[in-house]
Amino acid sequence: MASPSAEDFTGAMRALVGNCSVITVGEGQDRSGLIVTSAISLSADPPLLLVCVSRSSSSWPLLKQYGRFGWSSLGAGHQRVAEQFAGFGGVKGTDRYEGAEWETAVTGAVLLKGAPAAFDCEVDEIIDRDTHSIVIARVRAIKETPDAGALIYWNGAFQTLN
Numbered sequence: 001m002a003s004p005s006a007e008d009f010t011g012a013m014r015a016l017v018g019n020c021s022v023i024t025v026g027e028g029q030d031r032s033g034l035i036v037t038s039a040i041s042l043s044a045d046p047p048l049l050l051v052c053v054s055r056s057s058s059s060w061p062l063l064k065q066y067g068r069f070g071w072s073s074l075g076a077g078h079q080r081v082a083e084q085f086a087g088f089g090g091v092k093g094t095d096r097y098e099g100a101e102w103e104t105a106v107t108g109a110v111l112l113k114g115a116p117a118a119f120d121c122e123v124d125e126i127i128d129r130d131t132h133s134i135v136i137a138r139v140r141a142i143k144e145t146p147d148a149g150a151l152i153y154w155n156g157a158f159q160t161l162n
Helices: 007-013 060-066 079-085 091-096
Strands: 021-027 028-037 039-044 046-052 069-075 102-104 108-113 115-128 132-144 149-154 159-160
Touching: 021 046, 021 060, 021 079, 021 108, 028 046, 028 060, 028 079, 028 091, 046 060, 046 115, 060 069, 069 108, 079 091, 079 159, 108 115
Parallel strands: none
Antiparallel strands: 021 028, 021 069, 039 046, 046 132, 069 115, 102 108, 115 132, 149 159
């Protein structure tokens, strides 16, 4: 039996509602980041997160090099951040951070101020599968912003929940 095409699979995945999170990697002028809908909790004790990252992403080498990252879920007012970190208009590297407020966490990772939930993470394990890597991370610190709403990705577009 033949597998579904990548286009059919991608189209079907758009029917699922995904939480939008920004993954921030690197430091100083050597930083970038990306938007993911594939970030979930793995364990509460110890606190572990799981995120899937394409190895063709410009952020992938920085994630491997630094071994830490920030994971900030996006709130209802963060669509511009989502678009920049998704690379809309060709925005790359440190330019993705423009126009938003950031704070440095315990590990040195950068977290978005005002994120509904933000996690300071250290890479624990990386499992390569086809085009992506499954990154398991230990949570070192957490920041929360009550009533920030949520930014979701559904049907090929960003949408807000308040």
